[in-house]
Amino acid sequence: MDYDLNEEQELLKKAAKGFLSKECKPLFVREMEEDPQGITPELWQKMAELGWMGLIFPEEYGGIGGSYLDLMVLLVEMGYSCLPGPFFSTVILGGMTLMEAGNEEKKQELLAGIAEGKIFVTLALTEATAGYSPERIAVKAEKDADNFVINGTKLFVPDAHLANYIICVARTKEGGNKEDGITLFLVDAKSQGVVITPLKTFAGDKLNEVVFNNVKVPERNILGELDKGWSIMKKVIQKAAIAKCAEMVGGGQRALELTIEQVTEREQFGVKVGSFQAIQHHCANILTYLETSRLMTHQAAWRISEGLPCEKEIAMTKAWVTDSCRSLLALAHQAVGGTGFMEEHDLQLYFRRTKAAGVYFGDADFHREALADVMGL
Amino acid sequence: MDFEFTKEEKALQEEVRKFIKKESTPEMLKETEEMGDIYGAPEGRKIIQKMAAKGWLTPTWPKEYGGLGLSDVASYMIREEMGYHGLPFGFIAAHMAGPTILRFGSDDMKKKWLPRIASGELEFALGYTEPQAGSDLSALNLRAEDKGDYFLLNGNKLFNTSCHIADCHWLACRTDFTVAKHKGVSMMIVDLNSPGITISPMVTMAGWQTNEVVYEDVHVPKDRLVGEKNKGFYYLMAALDFERMFPLGRYRRVFDEVVEYTKETILDGKPLSKDPLIRQKLAQLSTEIEVTRLLYYQLAHILDKGGIPNYQSSMEKTFATECAQRIVNVGMDILGLYGQLKEDSKWSQLKGKVEKFYRTSIVETIYAGTSEIQRNIIAQRGLGLPR
Numbered sequence: 094m095d096y097d098l099n100e101e102q103e104l105l106k107k108a109a110k111g112f113l114s115k116e117c118k119p120l121f122v123r124e125m126e127e128d129p130q131g132i133t134p135e136l137w138q139k140m141a142e143l144g145w146m147g148l149i150f151p152e153e154y155g156g157i158g159g160s161y162l163d164l165m166v167l168l169v170e171m172g173y174s175c176l177p178g179p180f181f182s183t184v185i186l187g188g189m190t191l192m193e194a195g196n197e198e199k200k201q202e203l204l205a206g207i208a209e210g211k212i213f214v215t216l217a218l219t220e221a222t223a224g225y226s227p228e229r230i231a232v233k234a235e236k237d238a239d240n241f242v243i244n245g246t247k248l249f250v251p252d253a254h255l256a257n258y259i260i261c262v263a264r265t266k267e268g269g270n271k272e273d274g275i276t277l278f279l280v281d282a283k284s285q286g287v288v289i290t291p292l293k294t295f296a297g298d299k300l301n302e303v304v305f306n307n308v309k310v311p312e313r314n315i316l317g318e319l320d321k322g323w324s325i326m327k328k329v330i331q332k333a334a335i336a337k338c339a340e341m342v343g344g345g346q347r348a349l350e351l352t353i354e355q356v357t358e359r360e361q362f363g364v365k366v367g368s369f370q371a372i373q374h375h376c377a378n379i380l381t382y383l384e385t386s387r388l389m390t391h392q393a394a395w396r397i398s399e400g401l402p403c404e405k406e407i408a409m410t411k412a413w414v415t416d417s418c419r420s421l422l423a424l425a426h427q428a429v430g431g432t433g434f435m436e437e438h439d440l441q442l443y444f445r446r447t448k449a450a451g452v453y454f455g456d457a458d459f460h461r462e463a464l465a466d467v468m469g470l
Numbered sequence: 471m472d473f474e475f476t477k478e479e480k481a482l483q484e485e486v487r488k489f490i491k492k493e494s495t496p497e498m499l500k501e502t503e504e505m506g507d508i509y510g511a512p513e514g515r516k517i518i519q520k521m522a523a524k525g526w527l528t529p530t531w532p533k534e535y536g537g538l539g540l541s542d543v544a545s546y547m548i549r550e551e552m553g554y555h556g557l558p559f560g561f562i563a564a565h566m567a568g569p570t571i572l573r574f575g576s577d578d579m580k581k582k583w584l585p586r587i588a589s590g591e592l593e594f595a596l597g598y599t600e601p602q603a604g605s606d607l608s609a610l611n612l613r614a615e616d617k618g619d620y621f622l623l624n625g626n627k628l629f630n631t632s633c634h635i636a637d638c639h640w641l642a643c644r645t646d647f648t649v650a651k652h653k654g655v656s657m658m659i660v661d662l663n664s665p666g667i668t669i670s671p672m673v674t675m676a677g678w679q680t681n682e683v684v685y686e687d688v689h690v691p692k693d694r695l696v697g698e699k700n701k702g703f704y705y706l707m708a709a710l711d712f713e714r715m716f717p718l719g720r721y722r723r724v725f726d727e728v729v730e731y732t733k734e735t736i737l738d739g740k741p742l743s744k745d746p747l748i749r750q751k752l753a754q755l756s757t758e759i760e761v762t763r764l765l766y767y768q769l770a771h772i773l774d775k776g777g778i779p780n781y782q783s784s785m786e787k788t789f790a791t792e793c794a795q796r797i798v799n800v801g802m803d804i805l806g807l808y809g810q811l812k813e814d815s816k817w818s819q820l821k822g823k824v825e826k827f828y829r830t831s832i833v834e835t836i837y838a839g840t841s842e843i844q845r846n847i848i849a850q851r852g853l854g855l856p857r
C-alpha cells in the first residue's frame with residue numbers, strides 16, 4: 094500500500110500551484126464569471142504550452158501520455174484556484190469521449206488540436222429531464238440517406254458557446270432496453286440548425302441550452318458504434334464524476350485554509366476565535382471531511398489509472414465527496430462568520446462551485462443508488 | 471500510489487481466514503462476545519496462542535522478540551480479520567503496552583516481557599482511569615512511594631476493563647506530587663495477583679464487565695518500572711496513539727449480515743433490499759465503511775514509512791466509532807420491532823446480534839479518549855489551533 098503521490102506528480106502539483114496562483118487570482122475568477130467567454134485566449138494558450146490539455150492523450154495524438162491520476166493532480170489544483178474556462182468540457186468531456194470512441198482518423202484530427210489549445214469540444218448529454226441515466230436521453234437522430242438528422246433540446250451543455258464541435262448523445266432506436274439505441278454524434282457547432290443560448294448559473298460557469306433543429310450529421314461522424322453509445326457514456330460519466338471530486342477536494346483545501354487564516358487572526362471576547370472549542374470541533378470536522386474526500390478520490394482515480402474494476406469505488410467516491418464537501422463548506426462559513434458571507438470574501442466562490450460540482454454527473458443519491466445495484470441490493 | 475494489498479499480503483489474508491475458520495469454536499465465539507471482544511478468558515487464550523505461535527499476534531515485531539518483521543499493513547489486516555470473524559481483538563499487551571516497551575523499554579525489560587507477550591501467554595489490563603481522572607489523565611493520583619528496592623502503591627482505579635481476566639496491570643501511577651501534574655507520572659507493570667489488589671466488577675449496559683480496582687499497600691519491585699521514573703506520561707501518550715486504532719471488522723460483519731437480511735426478507739411481495747430508503751441507507755453505510763478502511767490503512771502506511779500517526783489516529787478512531795454507531799442504528803431500524811428481541815427469543819433475527827452491538831457501540835466513542843477529546847487533538851495537533 095502506498096498513499097503518496099509519486100515524485101513526478103509532486104512536481105506537477107507544485108508547478109500547477111505556482112502557475113495558477115499567478116495567473117488565476119480571485120479577482121480574475123470574478124471577472125470571468127461576468128465575461129461572456131469565461132476565459133481569456135492568453136491564459137488558455139499558456140495552459141496549452143504547459144501541456145495540460147494534452148496531459149492524458151497518448152503521444153501519437155500530440156499528448157504527453159500521462160495517467161488519469163496525473164490529471165487528477167492537476168484538477169485538484171484547478172479546483173483550488175477556481176480555474177474558469179473550458180478545460181473540463183474540452184479535455185474531459187470532449188477529449189475523453191473521443192479517446193474512448195473516436196476512430197483513428199478522428200483522433201488524429203481532433204486530439205492534437207485540443208492539446209494545442211486550438212480546438213474546443215463539448216458534450217451535449219443532459220436534457221430537460223436532467224439526469225444521467227439512459228432513460229433520460231430523448232433527443233432523436235433519424236436516418237435520412239447518408240445523414241442522420243438530429244432534433245431536440247439539450248440543456249446544461251458546458252462551454253457550447255466556444256465549441257468547435259459538440260458531441261451529441263442522441264436516441265437512434267426506441268423501445269426495449271434503454272441503454273440500447275443511444276448513439277454519439279460529432280456535430281460541427283456551426284452546422285445549420287444548431288442554436289446555442291447561454292444559461293445563467295449560480296456558480297458562474299458557462300452552461301448552455303443547445304437546440305438541434307433538423308441538424309444534419311454525416312454517418313461517418315458517429316463516434317463508436319450506432320446504437321451502442323451508452324457503454325461509452327457510462328465510462329465518461331464515471332470519469333467525469335471523479336474529475337469533479339478532484340475539483341471539490343481542491344476547493345475544500347482552499348476553504349480550509351481560508352477558515353484557519355480567519356480563526357487564527359480574528360479576536361472576539363478577547364481571544365482568537367480559533368481557541369473556542371466549538372470552532373475547533375468545526376475545524377476538526379472540516380479536516381476530516383477533506384482528508385476522507387481526498388483519500389476516496391485518490392483511490393478511485395488510482396483504480397481508473399490502473400484499469401482495475403472501479404464501478405463501486407466511483408459511486409462511493411462521488412456520493413461521499415459530494416456530501417462531505419458540501420458539509421465542509423457550510424462549516425467553514427459557520428466558523429468564518431459574517432465576513433465569509435460577503436461577495437469580497439473568497440469562501441463564497443467555493444461554496445457555490447462545490448454545490449454545482451456536487452450535482453454534476455450524478456448527485457450523492459444518484460451514486461448511492463448506483464452503488465446499491467453494485468451491492469446486489 | 472497503490473491502495474491494494476501486495477500479493478504476499480493477500481496470500482497471508484487467505485491463510486489467516488482459513489486458520490480462523492478451522493480453529494474457531496462456538497464456545498470461543500460466545501465467550502468473546504460476552505467479554506466485549508477483549509483477550510484473556512480461557513477459550514480465547516486457546517485460539518490466540520495458536521495464532522501467536524505463527525507470529526500473527528505481533529507480526530511487525532523483530533524476530534528475536536517473537537515477531538515476523540512484517541509490514542504494519544499486514545498487521546492491521548490481521549486485526550481486521552480477527553474482528554470480522556469474532557475473535558478477541560482488543561489486545562493490551564500485544565498492541566498497546568508491547569509496542570511502547572519496544573520503543574522505550576530497557577533491553578532487560580524487552581527480553582523479559584516481549585517474547586511472553588508475543589506468544590499470547592500474557593495479557594495486560596489498561597490501568598489509566600481513576601474516579602477524578604477520566605479525560606484528564608494528568609489528574610491521576612494512585613500513589614507510588616519509592617521504598618528503595620520497591621514501590622508501595624495505594625489508590626483507586628475505575629473502568630479498568632481487562633483486570634478480571636488479565637495477568638498484569640499496565641499501570642499509570644504518581645511518583646512525584648511536587649511537580650507539574652504530567653511530570654510526576656510513572657508506568658509500571660504490576661502482577662494482578664499481588665497481595666493488596668482488590669478487583670470488583672462493574673457491569674456495563676452491554677452485558678460485559680469492567681472493573682473497579684483498589685490498591686492497598688501493594689509492593690511492586692523496581693524492575694517493573696517502564697523506562698524512566700516520572701516520564702510515564704509520555705509513554706502513556708504513545709500507548710494511547712497505539713490504542714486509537716479501531717478495526718471496524720466486528721461492525722462490518724454486523725453490516726454484512728444486515729445486508730443479507732434485507733435481500734432475504736420479503737415484505738409486501740418484494741425483498742426489503744428493493745426499498746429505496748433502505749438502499750440509500752445501506753449504500754451510505756457501505757461508503758462510510760470504505761472511508762474507514764482508507765483511514766485505517768493510512769495509519770499502517772504512516773507507520774510503515776517510519777512515522778508516528780497522531781491526529782490521524784484520532785481521526786480514524788472518531789470516524790470509525792461514529793460509523794459503528796450508525797451501522798447498528800440503521801441495523802436496528804431495518805429490523806424494526808424484531809430488533810428488540812434478545813438472542814434466545816424464538817423470533818429473534820440474526821441471533822440478536824444487532825441489539826447486542828447497538829448497546830456496545832455507545833462506549834466506542836467514549837473509551838480510549840472521547841470523540842470530543844479526539845476532535846481537540848485533530849484541531850490542535852492537525853491544524854495548529856491554539857490550545
Ligand SMILES: Cc1cc2nc3c(=O)[nH]c(=O)nc-3n(C[C@H](O)[C@H](O)[C@H](O)COP(=O)(O)OP(=O)(O)OC[C@H]3O[C@@H](n4cnc5c(N)ncnc54)[C@H](O)[C@@H]3O)c2cc1C
Nearest residue numbers: 359360361362366369370371372427428429430431432434
Ligand atoms: C448579512 C448580514 C446582515 C447583518 N445585519 C446586521 C444588522 O443589521 N445589524 C447589526 O448590528 N449586525 C448585523 N450583522 C452582523 C451579525 O450579527 C454578525 O455577523 C454576527 O453576530 C457574527 O459576528 P461576526 O460575523 O463578527 O463573527 P465572529 O464573532 O467573528 O464569529 C466567528 C465564529 O466564531 C464563533 N464565536 C465567536 N465567539 C464565540 C464564543 N464566545 N464561543 C464560541 N464561538 C464563538 C462564532 O459563532 C462564529 O462561528 C449582519 C451580518 C450579516 C452577515
Ligand SMILES: Cc1cc2nc3c(=O)[nH]c(=O)nc-3n(C[C@H](O)[C@H](O)[C@H](O)COP(=O)(O)OP(=O)(O)OC[C@H]3O[C@@H](n4cnc5c(N)ncnc54)[C@H](O)[C@@H]3O)c2cc1C
Nearest residue numbers: 596597598599604605629630631680836837838839840842
Ligand atoms: C466500558 C468502559 C471501559 C473502559 N475501559 C478502560 C480501561 O480498560 N482502562 C482505563 O484506564 N480506562 C477505561 N475506560 C475509561 C475511559 O477511558 C473513560 O471513560 C474516558 O476516557 C472518558 O472519561 P470519563 O468517563 O471520566 O468522562 P469525563 O472525562 O468526565 O467526560 C465527560 C464528558 O465531558 C467531555 N469532556 C471532558 N473533557 C473535555 C474537554 N477537554 N473538552 C471537551 N469535552 C470534554 C467528555 O468528552 C465527555 O463527553 C473505560 C470506560 C468504559 C465506559
